[in-house]
Amino acid sequence: MSRTESSRVGVVGLGYVGLPLALAMTDAGHDVIGVDVDEERVESLRDGSSYVTDIDDSAVEDALDAGLQPTTDYNDLAEVEAISICVPTPMRKTGAPDLSYVAASVDSLADVIPRDCTVVLESTVYPGATEEVVGGRLTENGWTVGEDVFVAFSPERIDPGNEEYGPTEIPKVFGGVTEACGDRVEALYEPVFDELVRVDSASEAEFVKLLENTFRIVNIGFINELAQIADRLDVNIWNVIDAAATKPFGFMPFYPGPGLGGHCIPVDPMYLSWRANQQGVETRFIDLAKQVNREMPSHVVSRVTELLNADGVPLPEADVLIVGVAYKANVSDTRESPAFDVINMLGERGVSVEYHDPYVPALEVRDERFESVPLDAERIERADCVLILTDHSMLDTDSIVEHARLVFDTRNAIQEDIETVHKL
Secondary structure, three states: OOOOOOOEEEEEOOOOOHHHHHHHHHHOOOEEEEEOOOHHHHHHHHOOOOOOOOOOHHHHHHHHHOOOEEEOOHHHHOOOOEEEEOOOOOEOOOOOEOOHHHHHHHHHHHOOOOOOOEEEEOOOOOOOHHHHHHHHHHHOOOOOEOOOEEEEEOOOOOOOOOOOOOOOOOOEEEEEOOHHHHHHHHHHHOOOOOOEEEOOOHHHHHHHHHHHHHHHHHHHHHHHHHHHHHHHOOOOHHHHHHHHOOOOOOOOOOOOOOOOOOOHHHHHHHHHHHHHHHOOOOOHHHHHHHHHHHHHHHHHHHHHHHHHHHOOOOHHHOEEEEEOOOOOOOOOOOOOOHHHHHHHHHHHOOOEEEEEOOOOOEEEEOOEEEEOOOOOHHHHHHOOEEEEOOOOOOOOHHHHHHHOOOEEEOOOOOOOOOOOEEEO
16 A cells, blocks of 8 residues: 555444544544444444444544445445454354454455455454465465555554543554565554554564463463452452552552453463464463463452351342442443353352443343442442442442442452451
C-alpha cells in the first residue's frame, strides 16, 4: 500500500478490539469499511449506537459522518488497500487454539480482496500462525506473500476501562512476514498511532503479545499464592504489597483477586504453552500459574464460608450479595469472569446469591438467570455478607461500610480498617 493521506481500508470484526481500531483509523483520515457477521452490531453502528463500554455513541456518530461504513458483506472490501483482522481466537476444550474465526475470515477475504492488498492480523495467535494461516491461505490463490499480497501481525493492546491510555496512545507493535510486508504496515499505521514499534518478523510480534500476558498471568498467580499464605499467617497482604512497592527498583506491584477473567490473560499464555509443548518444551511457570489462579474462586468461597460460620449463619440460610461480576472494573465484559465460578460454588452450598453490577444488567450461570439488583441500604442490610469481586469506580464504599453486617473484599476496594471488612 502506498502512503497517501486517505486510503481505503477494512476492519474485520467490530468488537472490543476492532471497533476502537476502526474509529481510530477513520479519525486518522482513512476511509474505513467495518465488517462484522453480527447483524445486530452492524445495525447498532449504523444507528450511531455503541455497544462497547469505552466508546460513546457520539464517537460512532462522528465516525459515520467521516465515512465509516459498517457492513456484514465481505464483498464491500473488493477495493480496499489494507485489511485488519480482529476476530476472536478462543481455546478449544481440548486446550488447542481455535483459529477457525481467523481462517474463515481469510477464506472470505481471499475471494474478494485485490492483488497488492495488505492483510494485518490483530487477533492473538501462537508464533508462526500469521504466516501459516493467513499467508498460507492467500498463497493458495496463487499469490506470493511480499510481492502480490502483504501479510503481517500487529498485536492488539486494548485495555478496556483504562482512561489513562487511549487506543492510539499505546505504542503499536508490528512485524511483517517479509520486510516489504512490514513496510506496508508501517505506512498503514503511522498516521493512526502515536508510536510504532517494528520488530523483525510476524513471529516476533506474535511472541510479544504472548510475553506481555504470560508475564501477567505468572505474576498474578504468584501474588494470589502469597495472598493465600498471608491469609493463613494472619498477615495483611495489601499492606505488604504497598510497603514493598516503595522500593524504587527491582519490584513491580501485582495485586491478588478472585481469579482471572477477560479474553487475554486466561487464554493468551495457553497459546504459548500449546506451541511450546508441540516442540517438546515444558511450560512449568505457565502451568503452575494457571493452576493457582484457577483455585482462587474456591479460595474466595472458602473464606466466605468461614466468615459466615464464624458469624453463626448456616450456609443454607445465608444471603450473599456480590458486587461486580464483570472480569474487571468499569467494563461490561464477563468473559472468563471468576464470578461465574463463585456464584456456582455458593449456589451448590445452598447459599442465596444476588449481585449488583451497573455494567452487567443480566447474567446466566449454569442455565440460571440472574439480574442486577440495586445497591441500596435496604439490600445491603439484608445481606449476611457483601462480597466484592470488582471495584467499580462508582462503588459506594461508604454505604457498604455503614450498612453491611459483613464484608469480604477481594479487590481492596474498601480501605477502612474496621472489623466488618475482611480482605482477601
